Amino acid sequence: DTGVSQDPRHKITKRGQNVTFRCDPISEHNRLYWYRQTLGQGPEFLTYFQNEAQLEKSRLLSDRFSAERPKGSFSTLEIQRTEQGDSAMYLCASPPGTSGYNEQFFGPGTRLTVL
Amino acid sequence: GQQLNQSPQSMFIQEGEDVSMNCTSSSIFNTWLWYKQEPGEGPVLLIALYKAGELTSNGRLTAQFGITRKDSFLNISASIPSDVGIYFCAGHRSNTGKLIFGQGTTLQVKP
Numbered sequence: 539d540t541g542v543s544q545d546p547r548h549k550i551t552k553r554g555q556n557v558t559f560r561c562d563p564i565s566e567h568n569r570l571y572w573y574r575q576t577l578g579q580g581p582e583f584l585t586y587f588q589n590e591a592q593l594e595k596s597r598l599l600s601d602r603f604s605a606e607r608p609k610g611s612f613s614t615l616e617i618q619r620t621e622q623g624d625s626a627m628y629l630c631a632s633p634p635g636t637s638g639y640n641e642q643f644f645g646p647g648t649r650l651t652v653l
Numbered sequence: 654g655q656q657l658n659q660s661p662q663s664m665f666i667q668e669g670e671d672v673s674m675n676c677t678s679s680s681i682f683n684t685w686l687w688y689k690q691e692p693g694e695g696p697v698l699l700i701a702l703y704k705a706g707e708l709t710s711n712g713r714l715t716a717q718f719g720i721t722r723k724d725s726f727l728n729i730s731a732s733i734p735s736d737v738g739i740y741f742c743a744g745h746r747s748n749t750g751k752l753i754f755g756q757g758t759t760l761q762v763k764p
Contacts, residue, residue, distance in 0.1 A: 540697070569750060580657075580741050580754030581696065594750060629695050631752075640684040640703070640745050642752060644695035 540564075542632050542645035550651045551620055558616045559648045561630030570613050571631040571642060572605060574598065581629055581644075587613060620652045656680060659742055659755035667763050672729040674758045676742030684745040685718050685725040686752065691738045699740075700727070732762050 541564040551557050563570045568589045573581035584603070585595045589610035599605075602620075607613040617624055627649050631642040659676045666672060676685070684703055688696035700711050702718035702725060709716055715728045725742055739759050743752040 540695070542695075544695075571750065571752075573752075578756075580743070580757055581752070582754070583751035586750040588750075596751075631695075641686065641698060641701050643698060644688075646693075647695045649693070 540643035540645065541634075542630055542643055544628075544630050544645040544648050546648055547646060548649045548651075550653065552653050553620055553622060555620055556616065556618045557620060557650065558614055559628055559650075560612060560614050561645060562612045563630065563632035564634060564643065565611070567633045568610060569633055570607060572613070572615055573629040573631065573644075575627040575629060575647070576625075584615075584628075617650075620650075622652045625650055625652045656753050657742055657744055657755035659758050661758060662756070663759040663761070665761045665763065666732055668732060668734060670732055672732055672736075672760060673726065674740060675724060675726045676744075676755050677724045678744060679723070680744075680746075681722040682744030682746055682753075683722070685716070686743040686745065687714075687716050687725070687727050688741045688743060689738045690741060690757075696741055729760075732760075734762050734764050736760060737762050 543562045545560045571586040572584040575581040587607040602618045605615045627647045629647045630645045687699045690696040700716040705722050706720045707718040713730045717726045739757040741757045742755040
C-alpha cells in the first residue's frame with residue numbers, strides 16, 4: 539500500500555457520458571500527478587498540481603478533460619462526453635514526503651472502459 | 654509521446670537465472686526510477702537513482718545511472734516466479750514535475 543488511493547477502481551460507461559475519478563494522495567505532500575496508461579504502454583503524464591494550483595497540462599489533456607484539487611488535498615479528474623479512445627487506466631501519483639519530488643508513488647489506478 | 658527506449662521488450666526466463674534490462678534516452682535526465690507493475694495495479698517503485706554513475710541495490714535488484722545521464726540499467730539476480738510483471742524505467746528532469754516512462758519490459762519466469 540503506497541498510501542495513495544483512487545476511486546473507483548473500475549468504471550464502465552457509454553460513449554458520450556461524463557465520468558469523474560477521485561484521488562487521495564499521501565496527505566503531507568503538496569504535489570499530485572495524473573497519468574494515463576493505455577494497454578502495452580508506459581504511463582503518460584497528463585497534469586500536476588502543487589497545492590490547489592494546476593501547474594502543467596499535457597497536450598493529451600483535451601478540452602473534454604478537467605482536473606481540480608480544491609483545498610490542495612484530494613483531486614478529481616473529469617472526462618466529459620467520453621469517447622472510446624478515452625479507455626485507459628488513469629493513475630494518480632504523489633511523492634512520499636514533504637521533501638523532494640523525484641520519487642512518485644502511484645495509486646492502484648482507475649480502469650475506464652468506454653463502450 | 655514516449656522518449657525512453659526500453660529493451661528488451663519481453664523476456665521469458667528460467668527460475669534462478671539473472672535478468673538484465675536497460676533504458677536509453679536521447680535527452681539527459683537528472684533522476685532515473687525503476688518501477689514494477691502487475692496486472693490491474695499501479696506501478697510500484699523499486700529503485701531511485703540520483704547521480705550519474707550511481708549503483709544502487711534493493712535486495713536482488715541492482716540498478717545503475719549511466720555516466721552519460723542518458724541511460725540506466727536494471728539487473729535482477731536469481732529470479733523467482735514472483736518477479737513476473739512489467740518493469741518500467743522512468744526519467745525525471747528537475748525543471749518539470751513529470752516522469753517520462755519507457756514502454757516497459759515484460760518478464761515471465763518459468764518455475
